[in-house]
Amino acid sequence: MLRIRRADHESMINHAREGVPNEVCGLLAGRPGSPDVEVLYPCHNAAESPVIYEVDSLDMLKADRDAETRGLQITGVYHSHTHTEAYPSPTDLRQAPDPEWHYVLVSLQDDEPVTRSFRIIDNAISEEPFEVTDN
Amino acid sequence: MPVEVRLPTVLRSRAGGKSSIQADGGTLGEVLSDAVRQFPDLAGQVVTDDGVLHKFVNVYRNDEDVRYLDKLDTAVSGGDVISILPAVAGG
Numbered sequence: 001m002l003r004i005r006r007a008d009h010e011s012m013i014n015h016a017r018e019g020v021p022n023e024v025c026g027l028l029a030g031r032p033g034s035p036d037v038e039v040l041y042p043c044h045n046a047a048e049s050p051v052i053y054e055v056d057s058l059d060m061l062k063a064d065r066d067a068e069t070r071g072l073q074i075t076g077v078y079h080s081h082t083h084t085e086a087y088p089s090p091t092d093l094r095q096a097p098d099p100e101w102h103y104v105l106v107s108l109q110d111d112e113p114v115t116r117s118f119r120i121i122d123n124a125i126s127e128e129p130f131e132v133t134d135n
Numbered sequence: 136m137p138v139e140v141r142l143p144t145v146l147r148s149r150a151g152g153k154s155s156i157q158a159d160g161g162t163l164g165e166v167l168s169d170a171v172r173q174f175p176d177l178a179g180q181v182v183t184d185d186g187v188l189h190k191f192v193n194v195y196r197n198d199e200d201v202r203y204l205d206k207l208d209t210a211v212s213g214g215d216v217i218s219i220l221p222a223v224a225g226g
């Protein structure tokens with residue numbers, strides 16, 4: 001499961017909305033093995049595209065270093081789908097970098113944004129519970 | 136002088152669980168070869184069998200992406216930190 005603070009969840013959705021028409025992306029940091037997102041790192045989509053995303057590699061480096069100084073590590077990535085559902089695309093599946101990560105999708109295809117979280121292990125997608133907390 | 140090579144989480148199990156290792160070399164290619172000599176399971180993970188950097192990793196020398204330097208021929212010296220990061224992308 002993945003748990004995220006309401007403020008971070010709202011930041012993620014606002015980031016997705018501000019990025020339209022392009023997809024946006026960012027990284028999640030937490031303690032290894034914990035379901036809690038401790039820090040959210042909105043990143044630049046180096047692809048600047050409505051259909052693909054590429055986390056800017058310098059943003060990745062900075063997030064990784066910052067997480068390390070906090071005793072955390074990068075535990076996942078989020079990105080938006082502007083016109084499709086919140087489900088990993090074939091490209092997402094093919095390019096998933098780490099089986100221990102959480103893959104969060106924010107869909108803007110309906111009036112209300114939809115957020116879902118997935119694991120991608122050995123090219124198999126499984127949805128996991130996604131919880132927003134008030135703490 | 137050895138340099139620090141920071142590994143992404145996905146490769147740590149191939150290096151005894153370490154988040155960073157020390158490796159020797161005057162170029163990035165030499166440093167990565169030394170890393171593979173120490174941890175053979177890293178073979179093929181960063182550099183392809185054709186001897187180029189994998190497209191699904193990004194490698195930094197300190198704050199510089201080696202793709203914009205000399206790639207595997209990028210010079211390294213003591214005190215440099217090499218960071219291997221996953222290329223995070225999708226659609």
